[in-house]
Amino acid sequence: xxxxxxxxxxxxxxxxxxxxxxxxxxxxxxxxxxxxxxxxxxxxxxxxxxxxxxxxxxxxxxxxxxxxxxxxxxxxxxxxxxxxxxxxxxxxxxxxxxxxxxxxxxxxxxxxxxxxxxxxxxxxxxxxxxxxxxxxxxxxxxxxxxxxxxxxxxxxxxxxxxxxxxxxxxxxxxxxxxxxxxxxxxxxxxxxxxxxxxxxxxxxxxxxxxxxxxxxxxxxxxxxxxxxxxxxxxxxxxxxxxxxxxxxxxxxxxxxxxxxxxxxxxxxxxxxxxxxxxxxxxxxxxxxxxxxxxxxxxxxxxxxxxxxxxxxxxxxxxxxxxxxxxxxxxxxxxxxxxxxxxxxxxxxxxxxxxxxxxxxxxxxxxxxxxxxx
Amino acid sequence: xxxxxxxxxxxxxxxxxxxxxxxxxxxxxxxxxxxxxxxxxxxxxxxxxxxxxxxxxxxxxxxxxxxxxx
Numbered sequence: 001x002x003x004x005x006x007x008x009x010x011x012x013x014x015x016x017x018x019x020x021x022x023x024x025x026x027x028x029x030x031x032x033x034x035x036x037x038x039x040x041x042x043x044x045x046x047x048x049x050x051x052x053x054x055x056x057x058x059x060x061x062x063x064x065x066x067x068x069x070x071x072x073x074x075x076x077x078x079x080x081x082x083x084x085x086x087x088x089x090x091x092x093x094x095x096x097x098x099x100x101x102x103x104x105x106x107x108x109x110x111x112x113x114x115x116x117x118x119x120x121x122x123x124x125x126x127x128x129x130x131x132x133x134x135x136x137x138x139x140x141x142x143x144x145x146x147x148x149x150x151x152x153x154x155x156x157x158x159x160x161x162x163x164x165x166x167x168x169x170x171x172x173x174x175x176x177x178x179x180x181x182x183x184x185x186x187x188x189x190x191x192x193x194x195x196x197x198x199x200x201x202x203x204x205x206x207x208x209x210x211x212x213x214x215x216x217x218x219x220x221x222x223x224x225x226x227x228x229x230x231x232x233x234x235x236x237x238x239x240x241x242x243x244x245x246x247x248x249x250x251x252x253x254x255x256x257x258x259x260x261x262x263x264x265x266x267x268x269x270x271x272x273x274x275x276x277x278x279x280x281x282x283x284x285x286x287x288x289x290x291x292x293x294x295x296x297x298x299x300x301x302x303x304x305x306x307x308x309x310x311x312x313x314x315x316x317x318x319x320x321x322x323x324x325x326x327x328x329x330x331x332x333x334x335x336x337x338x339x340x341x342x343x344x345x346x347x348x349x350x351x352x353x354x355x356x357x358x359x360x361x362x363x364x365x366x367x368x369x370x371x372x373x
Numbered sequence: 374x375x376x377x378x379x380x381x382x383x384x385x386x387x388x389x390x391x392x393x394x395x396x397x398x399x400x401x402x403x404x405x406x407x408x409x410x411x412x413x414x415x416x417x418x419x420x421x422x423x424x425x426x427x428x429x430x431x432x433x434x435x436x437x438x439x440x441x442x443x
Contacts (some may be wrong), residue, residue: 049442189417284429291429344424351421 046310048303056223058137058294059111060093066283071098080106080113084127093133136222137230144211144224151175152207182206182346190350195298198353201241205234206346208288213338217293217331224343226291228284235284238349242279246356279352283345290341294334301327379441388432393426 054063062074063236075094081087083300085105099110106129107116115127155175168176187195212224221329224230252258254276257268301323309316401419405412 185413185417189414282432285432285435286424286428289435290427293431293434340420344420347417347421348424 001352013194043327046303046306048300048307051301051303052296054111055299056226057111058135058222058227060096060108060113060133062139062220073098076136078106078113078138079113079132079134081117081130083129083134085115085129137224137227138214140222141212141224141230144215145155145208148207148211149183163293178207179203186343186347186350190354192354194357197243198245202346202350205238205349206342207275208336209234209345210342213291214335215359216295217338219336223291223295225287226295228288231284231288233344235280236288238283238345238352239280241349242356245353249358250356279348281347286348287341287345290337294330294337297330298327302331375440379435379439382440383434383437386430386437387407389433390430393430394423397422397426 028094028217051072060076062076064074066072070292071181073093073094078089078091080089080233089104091103092106095101096106096108099108101107102116102121102257105115105123105124105127106113113129113131113133115124115129116122117124118350151171155171158170158172181332183199186202186206187199191198209225215221216223216225227274254272255269257265257272260268265330305316305320306317397419401415404415408415
């Protein structure tokens with residue numbers, strides 16, 4: 001029954017997303033018309049890696065689309081601290097005019113804010129700037145967090161009011177199967193009897209990654225989970241949780257490997273010690289690379305249209321249905337990946353936690369060993 | 374030259390990951406066919422192992438990307 005509900009949920013999510021992807025393809029077609037017209041008088045060259053990097057990295061504004069000279073953007077506040085310049089600076093990023101102008105002695109260069117001299121071009125080497133801006137990743141993360149808190153507190157209130165035995169209604173139907181899935185397939189299978197202690201953390205990290213993955217797929221949205229700093233912090237928190245769950249068996253395995261001759265024990269020490277750090281490192285890279293790869297593939301298909309369009313306008317129009325179809329296909333796979341990556345991050349965290357507190361069995365050691373390669 | 378290296382590296386990583394995940398899928402489907410009642414456990418183990426393989430492949434992909442962008 002649970003799997004059926006999940007299936008229905010997935011279908012609903014997919015159909016919702018296909019609606020959005022139609023918007024994406026429409027949005028990408030409109031600038032193409034413009035580009036075709038522009039090609040006649042302004043020869044614009046397409047730099048795919050630059051366009052892709054602009055989309056997947058952090059920025060000081062939400063950029064939705066550009067038609068001709070009109071940029072549909074949502075500027076975000078810039079907060080800077082510079083001791084040499086005398087304290088804090090706060091202003092909207094729209095003051096930079098997309099990097100064309102300097103403002104209050106600062107300039108936006110390739111998404112990075114640098115101090116400049118009075119002429120507005122020369123880099124000021126004497127001043128050091130700390131950027132505390134609310135970038136689009138930060139803003140979107142807080143938005144996702146707010147949505148998550150609203151959903152979860154609403155559901156929790158309903159359970160308090162109706163009791164756990166009552167038939168779920170509304171949002172409960174969406175959240176309950178996922179929670180039971182995480183509890184049964186991640187918590188109970190990996191952690192055994194101790195699962196209850198870790199459920200709050202596992203559920204939080206699962207839903208947080210999931211909602212940020214899904215938000216990142218919306219057109220014009222920031223790629224929060226495809227940011228190395230974001231995944232690094234998540235991995236760091238998981239690392240702390242893993243370390244707090246360790247027992248003496250775990251550390252005994254690392255510093256004095258049982259069942260091998262003494263010289264080998266010394267040989268194993270650095271290898272095992274490295275294994276402690278590669279686990280969260282792998283968590284960090286996995287989530288980051290998966291999300292970035294998905295976004296890059298979608299963007300590459302869309303950009304291919306413009307590359308063909310630059311060669312020949314008719315060729316661009318002719319191939320666009322194919323590439324839009326491919327982009328939509330990858331987009332739908334990305335929705336699946338959003339769920340799978342949230343599941344894998346949570347599941348691996350649970351596996352590592354169970355490795356940390358379980359005694360020295362050969363099979364657990366074997367699992368940990370494989371991860372290191 | 375670094376572009377070529379990055380591209381070859383990404384291709385090799387994809388080949389390796391493809392073989393690895395293919396082996397996992399083969400093993401999982403065979404064992405599910407042999408013992409359908411253990412399908413859920415096997416699926417969990419399959420996804421976990423696939424995640425390990427994929428993690429290594431992605432590491433290679435990121436290394437390739439760094440080689441290209443440098």
